[in-house]
Amino acid sequence: MARQDTLWERFLSPVIRLFIDEEELRRYSKSIDWQKESDRFRRTDVTIPSYYSSQNFHGIEGGYLTTGAAVSYDPITQYVLPPNETMVRQALIDSIQVKPRRILDLGCGTGSTTLMLKQAFPQAQVIGLDLSPYMLVRAEDKAKTANLDIQWHHGDAEKTGFPDQSFDLVTASLLFHETPPAVSEAILRESFRLLTTGGEVLILDGNQKTLRHLEFLNNLFEEPYIRDYAAGSVDAWMGKAGFEAVQTQDFWLIQQVSRGVKPIKEGLGVRDQGLGEAFFDESWVPAPSY
Numbered sequence: 001m002a003r004q005d006t007l008w009e010r011f012l013s014p015v016i017r018l019f020i021d022e023e024e025l026r027r028y029s030k031s032i033d034w035q036k037e038s039d040r041f042r043r044t045d046v047t048i049p050s051y052y053s054s055q056n057f058h059g060i061e062g063g064y065l066t067t068g069a070a071v072s073y074d075p076i077t078q079y080v081l082p083p084n085e086t087m088v089r090q091a092l093i094d095s096i097q098v099k100p101r102r103i104l105d106l107g108c109g110t111g112s113t114t115l116m117l118k119q120a121f122p123q124a125q126v127i128g129l130d131l132s133p134y135m136l137v138r139a140e141d142k143a144k145t146a147n148l149d150i151q152w153h154h155g156d157a158e159k160t161g162f163p164d165q166s167f168d169l170v171t172a173s174l175l176f177h178e179t180p181p182a183v184s185e186a187i188l189r190e191s192f193r194l195l196t197t198g199g200e201v202l203i204l205d206g207n208q209k210t211l212r213h214l215e216f217l218n219n220l221f222e223e224p225y226i227r228d229y230a231a232g233s234v235d236a237w238m239g240k241a242g243f244e245a246v247q248t249q250d251f252w253l254i255q256q257v258s259r260g261v262k263p264i265k266e267g268l269g270v271r272d273q274g275l276g277e278a279f280f281d282e283s284w285v286p287a288p289s290y
């Protein structure tokens with residue numbers, strides 16, 4: 001059951017509901033054969049971690065492994081990212097300093113940031129990865145509507161299964177406040193492994209300094225791990241994972257974008273750093289899902 005004592009349940013959820021066309025959402029949901037569509041993504045080798053399956057997020061029973069989450073995520077999110085959802089996501093895009101050829105968006109959800117990444121870098125191969133096949137169904141639907149060629153991959157950001165050095169940009173938006181810090185650190189270690197040298201990791205999420213001072217916000221959205229997230233430091237986690245030039249920029253005090261670079265090892269040639277032709281070997285890339 002969703003907790004009834006959070007500000008979300010008592011106040012925000014009823015208010016936001018006023019602005020959401022629930023009938024339209026029901027119609028959309030009914031128009032999709034969720035079992036069939038989610039089965040196209042579901043991989044049997046993906047194990048769902050217990051921190052994920054044991055919690056409700058945003059008061060949705062069953063969390064992200066439900067069709068309800070996939071359908072309601074976007075209509076709710078547009079109202080909870082001040083000053084404006086697109087501006088917040090654009091802050092991540094604006095922080096990118098590489099010219100990426102392969103981009104991996106971890107915990108992509110319904111793909112809102114993933115779509116913007118593809119729009120910003122139309123030549124790049126873009127993959128969105130998420131643990132919830134239902135979120136991927138919604139993401140794929142949005143990409144098709146926008147006529148964007150993005151690959152959607154069912155997987156765990158802690159252990160993606162992609163080869164070493166196969167991306168030059170790895171991103172995650174609004175993921176870390178929903179994972180225990182040990183998992184966020186594991187995701188950063190995996191991102192480091194996946195990146196070519198000189199490649200970038202970018203993490204967009206709630207502002208840790210601000211969240212520490214606004215206790216009520218931690219109780220707002222029924223987020224089981226947000227207090228631990230606020231107490232930690234993405235900068236420090238990135239440093240521990242091996243990233244250099246680590247920097248966090250505040251965005252409207254409520255959000256932050258953290259950036260780290262996988263350092264170039266001195267004394268190694270370009271090929272040995274993962275920037276040679278091996279990088280362009282397409283053989284491992286999962287087949288497009290449509």
Ligand SMILES: C[S@@+](CC[C@H](N)C(=O)[O-])C[C@H]1O[C@@H](n2cnc3c(N)ncnc32)[C@H](O)[C@@H]1O
Pocket residue numbers: 052064077106107108109110111112113129130131132135155156157158172173174175178179
């Ligand atoms: C708050 S949503 C953010 C979605 C999207 N990135 C955005 O900006 O709107 C968090 C997403 O992370 C996914 N997630 C959580 N833990 C994950 C993990 N270990 N691996 C992959 N996805 C994960 C959830 O399924 C959910 O779709």
